[in-house]
Amino acid sequence: MKSICLFFQVHQPFRHRRYRFFDIGNDHYYYDDYANETILRKVAEKSYLPTNKLLLKLIKKMKGQFKVAFSITGVALEQFELYAPEVIKSFQDLAQTGCVEFLSETYSHSLPSLKNKAIFEQQVKLHDQLIFELFGQQPQVFRNTEMIYSDEIGARVYQMGYKGILTEGARHILGWKSPNFLYVNALNPRMKVLMRNFKLSDDISFRFSNSNWSEYPLTAEKFTGWLNKLDPKEEVVNLFLSYESLGERQPRESGIFEFMEHWVHNVVNSDTLKFATPSHVLEELQPISAVSVLHPISWADEERDLTAWLGNEMQKEAFEKLYKLSSRMERCSDSELNKDWNYLQASDHFYYMSTKFFSDGEVHSYFNPFDSPYEAFINFMNVLSDFKIRLNAMVPHEEEDQELAALHKIIDEKDKKIKKMEAELQRLRKSKLQQKPAAKRR
Known part of the structure; x- marks a missing residue:
């Protein structure tokens, strides 16, 4: 059968x-x-x-x-x-x-x-x-x-x-x-x-x-x-x-x-x-x-290749910039960054940037929430730029970034210490003010 x-x-x-x-x-x-x-x-x-x-x-x-x-x-x-x-x-x-x-x-x-x-x-x-x-x-x-x-x-x-x-x-x-x-x-x-x-x-x-x-x-x-x-x-x-x-x-x-x-x-x-x-x-x-499949195939479009996701310069640039962060993400233990990293990798983001309007344009527009592939590219790169700022703070890339991150850490620790001391000072002042009327009554 x-x-x-x-x-x-x-x-x-x-x-x-x-x-x-x-x-x-x-x-x-x-x-x-x-x-x-x-x-x-x-x-x-x-x-x-x-x-x-x-x-x-x-x-x-x-x-x-x-x-x-x-x-x-x-x-x-x-x-x-x-x-x-x-x-x-x-x-x-x-x-x-x-x-x-x-x-x-x-x-x-x-x-x-x-x-x-x-x-x-x-x-x-x-x-x-x-x-x-x-x-x-x-x-x-x-x-x-x-x-x-x-x-x-x-x-x-x-x-x-x-x-x-x-x-x-x-x-x-x-x-x-x-x-x-x-x-x-x-x-x-x-x-x-x-x-x-x-x-x-x-x-x-x-x-x-x-x-x-x-x-x-x-x-x-x-x-x-x-x-x-x-x-x-x-x-x-x-x-x-x-x-x-x-x-x-x-x-x-x-x-x-x-x-x-x-x-x-x-x-x-x-x-x-x-x-x-x-x-x-x-x-x-x-x-x-x-x-034998020497070059990658997929089930997308008439060509059955990778051009739905990596067929133009915008898609390739976004793809390369994203995975350029791979080595640092391996050292990242922050749960929020790792969650966003997983979501950023979804192939849909690259699919939205496709400019294949002729052979399979109807399919691509059906799944695309953006008005144009260029808008999808700019949006993704803006998100990626913010993500890199957050990643740099957690896992610096260059030696200079490491020094800056270390200085930021010292400043943050000092800020926390100052705030703690200010809170303690406020508490002591408040306590002293509450004691003064009692002293006068005696």
Whole structure:
């Protein structure tokens, strides 16, 4: 039987408020709490909660034959805890069924796999700890931010203890080969690679409600028919989607939830198809060959490369300036700075700076809270400038900065001592004044 591997990405960044030049050095709070809460609550009510309810119903109804996988970022889970704790509870209910697998990824949906090995491993470790705390699972399969993958990244992830990785079945990588098989990493054949069938995945996530699409409307029967028409030798169909596709991008009115329910029922009752989690696929199937990816790929845009985040000079400058602080952040023990450091690394900030208006402009504008990529760049750099001021005070960079920091520390200590002495002097004066009338009465 052909395995259907259904996977969803769940991510929400901490969005920055409009942070002006004059805020630098004066206001150290960077976040748009209203936007974060409003967006999170809206997506939770339209997508996360109703879809989790549907999946739980289907798992119970199908008696364990329906299986699904998630990768949920740490920053999304933090926002659930702040604004919609019932979403975490709904994921915990799914976890208890034994039919849901939680995958590993970076805590902040960040890009350190392209820049800094130590930070990459730290982000992944932080993420997996939270997944274990909330859902009781120790992830065995890895899904990098935006499915970014290369031979080098795959080999490194294997050394981190993972047995498999998910990525995009990009045409320029596979050529005549099909994504509907299990592959292995070109540098380390022990690392197994699952490749996304982007055509079938995007039929659901992007084209489902498009009335101009030649296949509109997409019914459960039609989609199941497409799966059955695939080459019988092909062993797995990897349908990897953003979770917001269900209920948000494809609204309830489009019939997306009815489609999912009927389609799952069709697959479970099929003699040729079955659902499987990534771990089950890795255990059941034998790889057919290695897949060579010399330069990083992703699941974004037509190019399936990194240009959505690092395609122009603004993005590259912001990226380099951010990770230039890496060595000092390794020595930083301040909890607030470390929290802001994690949030600053979210790939969304670089995505907002994209100038890809032509090939994929609609997608980029849909997710962008800024009026222009230039505004996004200036805003991020203002935040980063203030962050550097705070970091310099805690972990100086240059010898001169160290001397200044030491002097600031001495001055602060003296100020505290003076204030303490002034308070004591005030207390003594007050005590003396209270004693004078008593002395006169005697």
